[in-house]
Amino acid sequence: MSSTTNPPTHHTSTIGAIGAPSRRNTELALLVFAVAIPVFAYANVGLAIKNQVPAGLLEYGLGLGLLAGVAHLAVRKFAPYADPLLLPLATLLNGLGLVVIWRLDQSKLLQSLPHFAAAAPRQLLYSALGIAMFAAVLIFLKDHRALQRYTYISMVCALVLLLLPLVPGLGADIYGAKIWIRVPGLGSLQPGEFAKIVLAVFFAGYLMVKRDALALASRRFMGLYLPRGRDLGPILVVWAMSILILVFETDLGTSLLFFGMFVIMLYVATERTSWIVFGLLMSAVGAVGVASFESHIQTRVNAWLNPMREYQLSRQVTHDGILHSDQLQQSLWAFGSGGTLGTGWGQGHSDLIKFAANSDFVFATFGEELGLAGIMAMLLIYGLIVERGVRTALAARDPFGKLLAVGLSGAFALQVFVVAGGVMGLIPLTGMTMPFVAYGGSSVLANWALIGILIRISDTARRPAPMPAGNPDAEMTQVVRPS
Amino acid sequence: MSELTLTVMRLGFLAVLWLFVIVAVQVIRSDLFGTRVTQRGSRREAGRQQQQAARQQPAAPPQQRNQQRGQQGGGRRGRNAPTKLVVTEGTLTGTTVALQGQTITLGRAHDSTIVLDDDYASSRHARIYPDRDGQWIVEDLGSTNGTYLDRSRLTTPTPIQPGSPIRIGKTVIELRK
Numbered sequence: 038m039s040s041t042t043n044p045p046t047h048h049t050s051t052i053g054a055i056g057a058p059s060r061r062n063t064e065l066a067l068l069v070f071a072v073a074i075p076v077f078a079y080a081n082v083g084l085a086i087k088n089q090v091p092a093g094l095l096e097y098g099l100g101l102g103l104l105a106g107v108a109h110l111a112v113r114k115f116a117p118y119a120d121p122l123l124l125p126l127a128t129l130l131n132g133l134g135l136v137v138i139w140r141l142d143q144s145k146l147l148q149s150l151p152h153f154a155a156a157a158p159r160q161l162l163y164s165a166l167g168i169a170m171f172a173a174v175l176i177f178l179k180d181h182r183a184l185q186r187y188t189y190i191s192m193v194c195a196l197v198l199l200l201l202p203l204v205p206g207l208g209a210d211i212y213g214a215k216i217w218i219r220v221p222g223l224g225s226l227q228p229g230e231f232a233k234i235v236l237a238v239f240f241a242g243y244l245m246v247k248r249d250a251l252a253l254a255s256r257r258f259m260g261l262y263l264p265r266g267r268d269l270g271p272i273l274v275v276w277a278m279s280i281l282i283l284v285f286e287t288d289l290g291t292s293l294l295f296f297g298m299f300v301i302m303l304y305v306a307t308e309r310t311s312w313i314v315f316g317l318l319m320s321a322v323g324a325v326g327v328a329s330f331e332s333h334i335q336t337r338v339n340a341w342l343n344p345m346r347e348y349q350l351s352r353q354v355t356h357d358g359i360l361h362s363d364q365l366q367q368s369l370w371a372f373g374s375g376g377t378l379g380t381g382w383g384q385g386h387s388d389l390i391k392f393a394a395n396s397d398f399v400f401a402t403f404g405e406e407l408g409l410a411g412i413m414a415m416l417l418i419y420g421l422i423v424e425r426g427v428r429t430a431l432a433a434r435d436p437f438g439k440l441l442a443v444g445l446s447g448a449f450a451l452q453v454f455v456v457a458g459g460v461m462g463l464i465p466l467t468g469m470t471m472p473f474v475a476y477g478g479s480s481v482l483a484n485w486a487l488i489g490i491l492i493r494i495s496d497t498a499r500r501p502a503p504m505p506a507g508n509p510d511a512e513m514t515q516v517v518r519p520s
Numbered sequence: 521m522s523e524l525t526l527t528v529m530r531l532g533f534l535a536v537l538w539l540f541v542i543v544a545v546q547v548i549r550s551d552l553f554g555t556r557v558t559q560r561g562s563r564r565e566a567g568r569q570q571q572q573a574a575r576q577q578p579a580a581p582p583q584q585r586n587q588q589r590g591q592q593g594g595g596r597r598g599r600n601a602p603t604k605l606v607v608t609e610g611t612l613t614g615t616t617v618a619l620q621g622q623t624i625t626l627g628r629a630h631d632s633t634i635v636l637d638d639d640y641a642s643s644r645h646a647r648i649y650p651d652r653d654g655q656w657i658v659e660d661l662g663s664t665n666g667t668y669l670d671r672s673r674l675t676t677p678t679p680i681q682p683g684s685p686i687r688i689g690k691t692v693i694e695l696r697k
Contacts, residue, residue: 382530407533408534428548435612502608
């Protein structure tokens with residue numbers, strides 16, 4: 038039991054020698070499973086479309102397996118007590134995303150569109166970069182509490198990231214939403230995806246310090262605890278910020294995501310239901326207010342309320358200057374034709390969505406080809422990732438880690454809700470990406486970083502407690518001893 | 521490819537996908553039905569029980585106590601400087617802070633290195649810092665309920681031996697190698 042024989046990764050010498058249940062082998066087994074499923078799907082797509090097992094099956098399988106293996110080794114080395122489920126779940130979603138993007142690449146209809154380029158190889162590259170990002174987070178972020186030091190720097194960073202798309206010459210207006218920046222030589226980047234994580238760090242650090250004031254100083258009115266005026270300051274600032282994003286970048290999704298994340302974290306920090314009531318009221322007022330004068334948002338809302346009319350308008354020549362899109366109606370038809378069990382891989386017609394079929398509308402392809410049974414399983418997998426994040430928050434010992442884990446998993450959950458709800462016609466469609474499955478480098482990179490931070494927090498939380506040393510009082514009471 | 525094969529593959533894929541979800545839920549079942557007692561857990565549990573037993577009835581089996589002493593002795597014999605601070609009892613149990621020559625403040629204040637969530641702790645309760653020779657010193661900062669090193673209440677800054685418990689309210693802290 039001497040501490041010198043232990044490798045330096047063991048922080049507690051007494052426990053390391055006995056061997057704690059790190060559950061890394063469970064993770065490895067699940068990872069093998071999570072790689073096998075997309076390989077099966079890949080072979081299935083090839084058999085359905087071209088009547089043969091696709092030529093790249095081995096390379097694809099090995100590539101995905103290699104990425105998963107690297108990620109697993111990084112976790113084994115740098116976060117040995119981390120949650121065993123987060124990595125396999127994320128790997129499975131990423132693998133399924135690669136398959137569905139490759140499947141849409143095979144579509145004759147999409148190939149005939151102008152600007153067509155095979156997306157699957159690039160998505161594989163993005164996934165590799167994502168895993169590298171994940172490993173980098175684990176290697177360089179030894180302790181998530183270090184992030185606490187950068188509370189206000191994070192705030193500035195997040196604001197800069199959010200404002201970057203508005204900088205002339207750097208920002209790019211793609212189909213009405215100004216959420217992109219052009220990096221010369223690298224393509225375009227969506228800074229909002231990264232701002233999500235940075236902002237969660239700021240909220241966690243800020244709320245940890247201010248939560249007592251926010252929770253305790255309040256008046257009771259009609260069963261609700263009303264916060265004091267001066268404590269409303271921060272929530273008003275964040276609200277104003279998200280409204281400004283909505284107005285200037287016409288990005289409903291990001292605005293909803295940030296404000297929702299802040300309200301969730303505020304609720305967790307203060308345990309006051311009144312914040313949720315206020316948050317919902319304020320976001321409703323803000324959204325309705327902006328929608329009344331912003332034409333881009335109005336178009337989205339109209340398409341949501343009446344997708345069939347929008348579909349018909351898109352078939353005719355209109356002169357109202359609005360770009361009518363049949364995407365939402367096509368997406369709804371895709372879900373409908375999928376039914377309960379789906380049409381099977383490669384046999385749907387979700388390529389009729391055409392533009393953004395593999396990014397914003399990727400979930401419609403899953404809905405058509407895997408059916409209700411398939412997307413329920415996928416939504417459960419997303420749900421499990423969120424559950425593991427919240428479980429990590431429960432297990433974490435420091436308030437900053439708790440809030441950060443809740444914030445990150447809340448943002449993840451909100452993003453899934455906003456995108457899935459959008460393509461299913463539950464809420465107005467917003468230009469966001471389904472985490473891990475949608476085509477897009479920024480999204481994959483940012484979500485792998487998010488999983489990396491959750492794994493780091495869960496490693497700290499699940500690390501076994503060091504053994505208590507002999508209690509001096511106990512020593513003293515051991516007077517009578519049968520000899 | 522025949523229709524039948526594709527149907528079988530379609531249903532097979534859905535089955536496999538759901539199997540994965542079920543396996544994943546099985547893995548976290550311990551969250552719902554309590555944790556499995558592992559070897560390490562049982563030993564630690566035994567250690568705790570032994571301590572409690574020692575507190576309540578002094579007749580603990582002597583061999584277990586010897587084992588415990590042996591561990592402590594092993595910890596002390598090294599004579600190297602401690603490398604980390606470990607919380608061994610209280611709500612923060614398991615928290616570790618690496619000792620890198622910085623002053624560690626303990627208390628309920630939010631800017632403390634270790635923020636104690638302990639009813640018996642003052643907002644600036646105590647601090648632990650290295651002196652010029654690298655010896656770690658604990659100093660009580662005029663707390664209401666006092667800081668205890670081993671069993672004595674601190675009145676002056678006192679050097680800490682690795683492994684000796686520092687008690688603040690219900691929280692116990694130790695320096696480890």
